[in-house]
Amino acid sequence: MTERLILHEYAQSGNCYKVRLTAALLGLPIERREYDILKGETRTPDFLARVNANGRIPVLQIGERFIPESNAACFYLAEATKLVPEDxxxxxxxxxxxxxxxxxxxxxxxxxxxxxxxxxxxxxxxxxxxxxxxxxxxxxxxxxxxxxxxxxxxxxxxxxxxxxxxxxxxxxxxxxxxxxxxxxxxxxxxxxxxxxxxxxxxxxxx
Ligand SMILES: N[C@@H](CCC(=O)N[C@@H](CS)C(=O)NCC(=O)O)C(=O)O
Known part of the structure; x- marks a missing residue:
C-alpha cells in the first residue's frame, strides 16, 4: 500500500479497534487521529464536511480519500490478503x-x-x-x-x-x-x- 493511511478514531471504540487490529495483523503502518465522541468532536461542521457526513468514527483516510464504516475500512486494508478467503x-x-x-x-x-x-x-x-x-x-x-x-x-x-x-x-x-x-x-x-x-x-x- 503506497498511500498514507490515517485512522480517524476514538481509541476505546471497538469499531475503531477493528481497523487498528486488521492493520496490525497485516503489518501495515497507520497514523491515528483521536476525537472525543463524548464531547461531540465528530459532529463539528469541519468533520461533517471533510471526514464523514454521517458524523461518526472510525473513518479510514487513504491519501485524500475517506472510507467510513469499520467493516468497509477493514476490507479496504485486507482485500487480497490472508484475512479474506480465496474462495x-x-x-x-x-x-x-x-x-x-x-x-x-x-x-x-x-x-x-x-x-x-x-x-x-x-x-x-x-x-x-x-x-x-x-x-x-x-x-x-x-x-x-x-x-x-x-x-x-x-x-x-x-x-x-x-x-x-x-x-x-x-x-x-x-x-x-x-x-x-x-x-x-x-x-x-x-x-x-x-x-x-x-x-x-x-x-x-x-
Ligand atoms: N456502523 C458504524 C458505526 C460507527 C459508530 O457508531 N461510531 C460511534 C463510535 S463506536 C460514533 O462515532 N459515535 C459518535 C457519534 O455518533 O456522535 C461502523 O461500523 O463504523
Whole structure:
C-alpha cells in the first residue's frame, strides 16, 4: 500500500479497534487521529464536511480519500490478503458474519457497553435505560449463536482467521464491560484466547 493511511478514531471504540487490529495483523503502518465522541468532536461542521457526513468514527483516510464504516475500512486494508478467503463461498460467508456483527451484535453488545461503562447511570437517558433488557436479551442471543458456531470450529469461516473474526472480536472481548457474562459461552472464550495469541496481535489499549 503506497498511500498514507490515517485512522480517524476514538481509541476505546471497538469499531475503531477493528481497523487498528486488521492493520496490525497485516503489518501495515497507520497514523491515528483521536476525537472525543463524548464531547461531540465528530459532529463539528469541519468533520461533517471533510471526514464523514454521517458524523461518526472510525473513518479510514487513504491519501485524500475517506472510507467510513469499520467493516468497509477493514476490507479496504485486507482485500487480497490472508484475512479474506480465496474462495467465493468463503468470502460471502465472511460478509455474512460481518453483517451479523453490525445488525445483531454491535447494536446490543457494544451499545450496552457504551451506555453502562462510558455514559454511566448519571448520563444515561430514561429512553436508554428502558431499552436495556431488550438489548441485553438480543446481545445474549448473538453471543449464544456465536458459541454454538464455534463449538465445532476454531474460526468463524473456513479453517483460519478472517475479517469475520476481527469484526466480532472487537466488542466481544470487552462485552463484560457491558454486563455480559462470557463464562456462559466457553467456545467464545476459547476463540477470544486464540485470537489474542496471534502473531502481531494488538491489544485495544496499545
Ligand atoms: N456502523 C458504524 C458505526 C460507527 C459508530 O457508531 N461510531 C460511534 C463510535 S463506536 C460514533 O462515532 N459515535 C459518535 C457519534 O455518533 O456522535 C461502523 O461500523 O463504523
Amino acid at each position: 467465493r463461498f468463503g468470502r460471502a460467508d465472511m460478509l455474512r458474519w460481518m453483517f451479523f456483527e453490525q445488525y445483531s451484535h454491535e447494536p446490543n453488545v457494544a451499545t450496552l457497553r457504551f451506555w453502562i461503562a462510558f455514559l454511566g447511570d448519571a448520563r444515561m437517558s430514561e429512553a436508554q435505560r428502558a431499552q436495556i433488557p431488550a438489548r441485553r436479551a438480543a446481545g445474549e442471543a448473538a453471543l449464544a449463536l456465536m458459541d454454538e458456531h464455534l463449538s465445532t470450529r476454531p474460526w468463524f469461516v473456513g479453517d483460519r482467521l478472517s475479517l469475520a473474526d476481527i469484526a466480532l472480536y472487537a466488542y466481544t472481548h470487552v462485552a463484560e464491560e457491558g454486563g455480559f457474562d462470557l463464562s456462559r459461552t466457553p467456545h467464545v472464550q476459547a476463540w477470544l484466547g486464540r485470537t489474542a495469541s496471534l502473531p502481531n496481535y494488538l491489544a485495544m489499549d496499545d
